[in-house]
Amino acid sequence: MMDKDFAARRRRDLIIAAVLAMIAALTPLFVKDVVVQNILILTLMYAGLSQSWNILSGYCGQISLGHALYFGLGAYTTELLFTKFGVLPWFGMLAGGVVSALIAMGLGYPFFRLRGHYFVIATIVIAEIGLLLFHNWEWAGAAMGITIPIRGDSWLKFQFMRTKLPYFYFALVLCCLAWFVTWWLEDSKWGFWWRAVKDNPEAAESLGVVVFNSKMGAAAVSAFLVAVGGSFYAQFVSYIDPESVMGFQFSLLMALPAVLGGIGTLWGPVLGAAILIPLTELTRFKFGGSGRGVDLIVYGTLIVLISLALPRGLLSLFSRSKKTGATR
Amino acid sequence: MTALLETRGVWQRFGGLVANSDVSISVGRGEIVGLIGPNGAGKSTLFNLIAGVLPPTQGSIWFDGEDVTNLPAAVRCQRGVGRTFQVVKSFETMTVIDNVIVGALVRNTVMREARRKAHEVLEFTGLAPRANVLASDLVPAEKRRLEVARALATEPKLLLLDEVLTGLTPTEAQTGVALVRKVRDTGVTVLMVEHVMEIVMPLVDRAIVLDLGKVLVEGKPSDVVRDPKVIKAYLGDRHAVGA
């Protein structure tokens, strides 16, 4: 009876995702302009990143504005392993993910007992510390960063000079992965626990939810995925330094699409990224070249408007008509 | 047979304030016990102590033969203590069924099983027609029932009901009473805090009266109600007969 509706909705989400993914996969055939390709790649990457951020901050309600830390850790781990030890980026990515997940959990111990604003500031602070530490770490290149040597195309080393296509597909896979993980977790023990913790931690406790553990789980998954994204970015741009991978702007860019599209929802981050990233890139391209800040004005205003008018994000425009509740 | 729940010499102090003083009570399996007393008697504090929200300043709490004094609330729930809150704490952003599923997940980690259990509980508590409604859209009486349903989904051995019948209309209260009886019939022990005497006394097997943090009297409802100490605690000296 009712379960059938629910299962149907879940299947529908999956089908829509598959269709979208296929359409996305076909776009490179039609789009040859490098600039546009770039924007698409970045959009997909940020969609994946924001989706991952959403797991901890949207579903579990622990707003982090320091996720750039994991992004940077992923990038640095991968590149350090590659340039210093010759470890292939594929393994480096996994390593970066694991390192980030472990650090996220380690930070969770002291941080998860903090409430609200204290927590947010702590996340910002720790990311800044990370940035400053890397800035002064000689072995990791300090302020000079790391340049990844590119000698021709290679899937093994995940580097491509002549075409951006492989990057595109990787970003697509990453985005799909993040989406899929979210989809799967949404209707799982963890997903329910997270939402309960976000809504009313005391009540959750009374129902047997160990709040701390669930926060840790969310943090670990979120950090892992973001780190993989960071590793991807490093390979994509072939040069990293502390500001360019651990800067606060990444923490923001991971959070904003979710806020725009709908925090704590399955499609929110993707929708948000699809709107925000192209907008940002285009305005920066057209106006921002001289640093005139129009891009900032535009997306700052967008954020304010969305926060005020649609606190649940753009997605709430669509679900307001439906009255069926479960998992939304 | 050992009692399901025992508190032994429990004291709770908040700074200079003594909320519970040397409270030793026990609740046997299958009983419906009422915890009553005037305002400020320490009933809610005792409830929170039993539920594991905070540890007692002194004393111990035993559940099902195990010393649970130092176990946190979530673990106590896993052991079989379920509770409702006096000020309803539903998950407002989730639907009724999702609320209950959260509870069901303690014992049914497979989603399909948890769902099934949640449906069962909703049927049991009469909330099935409202399953897909957002908790925030429920009327207060329904929210109360949701509290109970959620706690029941955790398949507790002991259910702590914190003023679930207070402030209901007579009809709603009667439905509530019937529900509590139904719950006991399924084998769950019930400890309930209540104010409304006329409703509670016919329902409970035994009543424990708390006043100023201490256990005043306990026994059969009919006896307790006539006890002069109890009358004095509630109504003051002038009404006590033969103090």
Place this chain on the structure above:
Amino acid sequence: MGLLYGLIAVGLALIFGLMDVTNFAHGEFLMIAMYLSFFLFAFFAIDPLLSAPLVAAALFIFGAVVYLLLVRFAMRAKANAGMVQIFTTFGLAIVMRGLAQFFFTPDYRSIPQSWLGGKTISIAGIFLPEPQLVGALVSILAFAGLYLFIHRTDFGRALEATREDPGAVALVGIDKNRVFAAGWGLGAALVGLAGAIMASFFYIYPDVGASFALIAYVTVALGGFGSVFGAFAGGIVVGLVEATTALVLPPSLKSVGIYAVYLLVVFIRPRGLFGSI
């Protein structure tokens, strides 16, 4: 310097303590104050120290306006309330920075000849930079003034009352919106004061708010949200820590000390030193 941090922070603490809203655009308020000082100097040749009260007043109006036009609505949010506040003020910060970049260009400005800039005084044989000294003095005065204001005047009490119970104060004839607007104005004015002073010895550019903002949040959190005195104490602590760290570690790491202390304090006392939240 710590006292200046305190001054910046107290505006933030006030707003938060008043209505549970953290103003993520606080750094940008500072930035505007500094620019205002700059332009007053550039066009009217008014020294920043003199123009400080003017700047403060202007910021007061600005803060109140921000509340009335923006924050008031943000506070009405029922869903994701915390997030709405965070992102609304954040969005505002971004817009302000963008506008600044647009109108003022990202170039660094500075006020070359001011009464305070670049001068040092020697007290008991120790050379102290004048601007910082004066800044510290102004800070102390401002704090003292604020303290008196809150505890002695009617308005100050109205502020406290509204903080305790915004719903109830309507019954006693206090307009919650006016009080909040004034609160924001006051908070902004305080940071405006700081900005005016800092304009004499700091570079002025659109992103200048960001670095100070983080320090301000840390200061407030350190002292505890909701406590004016905490912001004051926090400022002193932060200033001291920063100075000591600068002695021990390379200059680019000087903020690490502050951050580390923040994390330590908040780990031990999740409410900050004097916090009431």
